Amino acid sequence: MNNYQYLEENLAEIRAGIGEVCQRVGRDASEITLVSVTKTVDEDIINRSIELGVTDVGENKPQEIVRKFPSITEGVNWHMIGHLQSNKVKKIIDKVSLIHSVDRVSVVDEIEKRAAQIDRVVDILLQVNIGDEVQKSGADVENVKSLLKYVEGCPHIRVLGLMCIAPYLYDPEEVRPYFKQMKSIFDEIKRENYSNSEMKILSMGMTHDYKVAIEEGATMIRVGTGIYGSRNY
Numbered sequence: 001m002n003n004y005q006y007l008e009e010n011l012a013e014i015r016a017g018i019g020e021v022c023q024r025v026g027r028d029a030s031e032i033t034l035v036s037v038t039k040t041v042d043e044d045i046i047n048r049s050i051e052l053g054v055t056d057v058g059e060n061k062p063q064e065i066v067r068k069f070p071s072i073t074e075g076v077n078w079h080m081i082g083h084l085q086s087n088k089v090k091k092i093i094d095k096v097s098l099i100h101s102v103d104r105v106s107v108v109d110e111i112e113k114r115a116a117q118i119d120r121v122v123d124i125l126l127q128v129n130i131g132d133e134v135q136k137s138g139a140d141v142e143n144v145k146s147l148l149k150y151v152e153g154c155p156h157i158r159v160l161g162l163m164c165i166a167p168y169l170y171d172p173e174e175v176r177p178y179f180k181q182m183k184s185i186f187d188e189i190k191r192e193n194y195s196n197s198e199m200k201i202l203s204m205g206m207t208h209d210y211k212v213a214i215e216e217g218a219t220m221i222r223v224g225t226g227i228y229g230s231r232n233y
């Protein structure tokens with residue numbers, strides 16, 4: 001029987017990595033939330049990782065959240081990190097603690113409607129399409145600001161920050177300018193003080209580039225491969 005030794009080692013390595021970068025740049029490691037990305041990972045492995053201290057899991061498909069939800073240890077925070085269509089919102093609204101990938105009015109409208117129905121205020125991030133024209137997800141800066149304006153009229157939504165999926169570049173150093181740009185947009189929006197919004201979370205950085213992301217101000221990183229190994233699709 002596999003006792004998932006590798007999970008313990010991988011988690012220790014990522015935590016050490018977070019600690020080492022934070023120390024280097026004078027941040028406190030407690031400022032960083034590690035979201036363990038569990039797409040394609042089996043429920044028993046996810047539960048084992050929760051025993052090893054994982055508090056937040058991220059999935060990119062609503063149907064995968066719905067399928068796994070009943071088998072996963074209660075109390076973990078679920079994050080919807082993938083492209084979200086309006087017609088899928090109602091499936092996940094009562095399960096997730098944060099939706100990272102909001103980038104259009106139609107999705108905002110649907111979240112507001114479904115959140116009102118269950119009498120909850122739902123936390124979201126707005127996804128920014130940072131420097132990647134081929135990527136269809138994410139709003140450009142002007143659209144992000146219109147969305148923030150729009151959410152001022154949505155009493156059941158609270159925007160907690162921004163998220164991006166940076167372009168994949170072989171050398172993580174090359175991703176740094178995109179992370180810097182995200183941080184500057186984040187700070188600018190914070191100064192503009194929209195209602196129903198608090199800029200607290202900057203979700204950026206994955207296995208390959210999370211260290212650079214933390215150096216540039218990420219408060220939440222999303223790590224899959226670095227914890228669970230390569231994915232089998």
Ligand SMILES: *Cc1c(COP(=O)(O)O)cnc(C)c1O
Nearest residue numbers: 037060081206207222223224225
């Ligand atoms: C898969 C995924 C990740 C994690 O990627 P890894 O390279 O496996 O760490 C992070 N964010 C999003 C949106 C993803 O879809």
